[in-house]
Amino acid sequence: MEEIRKAITHMENDQPQEAVDTLEAYLPGANEEEKFTIAELYMQWGMHEEAKAVLLQLEQMFPDEMELKMMLAELFIDLNEDQEAIDKLDQIVEDEDYFVPAQMQLADLYEAQGLFEVAEQKLLAAKRFDPSEPVIDLALGELALSTASYLKAITYYEKVYEKQTVMGDIDIALRLAEAYAATGEFEKALTYYQETDVDDVEQLFSFGFTAFKLSRYDIAISTWEKLLKEEADYLSVYEYLAKAYEEEGLMEKAFETAEKGLALDEYNQKLYFTAGRLARQLGKNDRSYFLIRHAIALDPGYKEAILYLIENFKLDEDHEAIIELLTHILETDEEDAAYRWELARAYNETETFDEALKAYREAYTNFKDDSDFLKEYGYFLLEEGRMQEAVEILKEYLRLEPSDIEVEENINRLLSQ
Numbered sequence: 001m002e003e004i005r006k007a008i009t010h011m012e013n014d015q016p017q018e019a020v021d022t023l024e025a026y027l028p029g030a031n032e033e034e035k036f037t038i039a040e041l042y043m044q045w046g047m048h049e050e051a052k053a054v055l056l057q058l059e060q061m062f063p064d065e066m067e068l069k070m071m072l073a074e075l076f077i078d079l080n081e082d083q084e085a086i087d088k089l090d091q092i093v094e095d096e097d098y099f100v101p102a103q104m105q106l107a108d109l110y111e112a113q114g115l116f117e118v119a120e121q122k123l124l125a126a127k128r129f130d131p132s133e134p135v136i137d138l139a140l141g142e143l144a145l146s147t148a149s150y151l152k153a154i155t156y157y158e159k160v161y162e163k164q165t166v167m168g169d170i171d172i173a174l175r176l177a178e179a180y181a182a183t184g185e186f187e188k189a190l191t192y193y194q195e196t197d198v199d200d201v202e203q204l205f206s207f208g209f210t211a212f213k214l215s216r217y218d219i220a221i222s223t224w225e226k227l228l229k230e231e232a233d234y235l236s237v238y239e240y241l242a243k244a245y246e247e248e249g250l251m252e253k254a255f256e257t258a259e260k261g262l263a264l265d266e267y268n269q270k271l272y273f274t275a276g277r278l279a280r281q282l283g284k285n286d287r288s289y290f291l292i293r294h295a296i297a298l299d300p301g302y303k304e305a306i307l308y309l310i311e312n313f314k315l316d317e318d319h320e321a322i323i324e325l326l327t328h329i330l331e332t333d334e335e336d337a338a339y340r341w342e343l344a345r346a347y348n349e350t351e352t353f354d355e356a357l358k359a360y361r362e363a364y365t366n367f368k369d370d371s372d373f374l375k376e377y378g379y380f381l382l383e384e385g386r387m388q389e390a391v392e393i394l395k396e397y398l399r400l401e402p403s404d405i406e407v408e409e410n411i412n413r414l415l416s417q
Contacts, residue, residue, distance in 0.1 A: 004030075004037055011045065020047070027054070032061065039071070048078050066098040073105060082109055100126045104139055116147050134160045138167055141175065150182045171196050174203060181206060186213045198223075201231045209240065217244040235265045239274050246278060254278050269298040273305045280312060288312070296325075300332045310342050322346035337366030341373060344380075353384055371400040375407065387414055 003026040010019035023038050030038060035054050042051035052075050059068045069088045076085035086109055092102040103126035110119040120143060127136045141156035157179060161172045177192035193207045204227040211219035224241045227234055238261025245254035258275035265271060276291030289312070295305045306329060313321045326343045344359035360377050367373035374397035381390035394411050398404060 001034060001037075004034060004041070007041070016045070019045075032058065043071070043075065048075055051075055052079070066092050066095040066102075070098050070102060073102070077105075077109070082113075085109060094129055100130050100133065100136065103129075104136070107139060107143065111143060111146070116143065119143055134163045134167065138170065138172075142170075145175065145179060148182070150179045153179045154183070165195075174198065177210070178203075178206060181210045186210050190214055190216065190219075199230070201227050201234055204230070205234065205237055208237070208244075212240055212244055215247070217247045220244045221248065233264055235261065235268070238262075238265070239268070239271045242271075242274050242278065251278060251282055255282055255284075267298060269295040269302055269305070272298065273302070273308070276305075277308065285312075285316075296329075300329055300334045303336060303338075307338065307342075319346045319349040323350065323352075337363055341367060345376075348380060356380065357384065368396065369400070371397055374400065375404075378407075382410075382414075391415065 003022055007019045007022040007026075010016070010022060023041065027035065027038055035058055039051045039054040039058070042048070042054065052072065055068055055072050055075065059065070059072065062068060069091050073085040073088040076082070076088065086106060089102045089106045089109075092098050103122045107119040107122040107126075110116075110122065120140070123136060123140050123143065127133070127140070130136065137156045137159045141153045141160065144150070144153035144156060154176065157172055157176045160167065161176060165172050173192045173195040177189045177196065180186070180189035180192065189210045193210060198204050198207050204223055208220040208223035208227065211217070211223060221241065221244050224237050224244070227237055228241075238257055242254045242258040242261070245251070245257060255275065255278040258271055258278055261271050262268065262275060272291050272295035276288045276295060279285075279288035279291060289309070292305055292309045292312075296302055296309065299305075306325070309325060310322055313319070313325070322342060323346045326339050326346070330339060330343075340359050340363035344356050344363055347353070347356035347359055357380075360380060363373065364377065367377075374393055378390050378394035378397055381387075381393060391411055391414055394407055398408060398411070401407070
């Protein structure tokens, strides 16, 4: 052992070559205990191949020694020789000291290979051997969470939480919050979030979103404001934070937040739409039109924004703008029956009756079971002097709304003329 202590002293004195030379010279004559110590030193010094050679020699001498197999498995993992590590770990029988660590290490290896069911089987084997060990429940919870098996993850995390709230660097309450939020159980998720001291931006976003879903906009706002202090270019938060301010009646802050988000994310059509809505509510109509049009330019299929813009054009009695907008949208092959109906109304308001009739007829195919459309279309035909067509459409309307006496009387009057 004197030579081994000498080697350690060389290493402590920053003489690595002398340390290695000393061990190599002494190794052939060392006894089994000394060889084991030398292998440990090789491992500490990062000399994995040398350590492996010594441990394999010892394993031949003591084939039933589980500690040697565990050490060899760890070495094989460090050397990226995963299959060799698996072979060694599989040889570890139900030993009191090493069986559970071996099964958990096997689970890690199989999980890394994408063999999640096999990984779970290894962890369950460990749990059968030691049912009360919280580390195993934590590992099962982590595996379940990583595969989006949230209910299963909750079961295991709850077992851990009963015994301790933090394990290693893992906050169990935070894990439970994430899992409950993923299942839509936002009340439970929020309870666990409020037990934690969250500082990671991804977790802060999830915390805020959970509060947002529960209409706890005050919590969402304070959480997301903290997030933006940590990372101002976290783009996903701006739209939701603006909506949270809006729900709290803080319209100027909501609009400012949306505008700040757009300065960082100029291709976010949803944020343009949100900013456009807020601008309208603040009386910034020109800005609102610019923002909503920009949202639609980014996504011509953005139906919500298109219909919102149409409603505002109606409020401003700008029917020509509706015609221009919808004509352009339909030319981009973004077909929607609702656009045909709105186009018909706009043409009717501008007294472009032939175009209105064409648009109503095109919309009819999709709205022939819509009583509001049929009544509107029928009276349009009536005003245009198309009595027979009007009667047929209004009869269709009455089949849907047989209690509308006024329409029935108008049909009877037309038929009696």
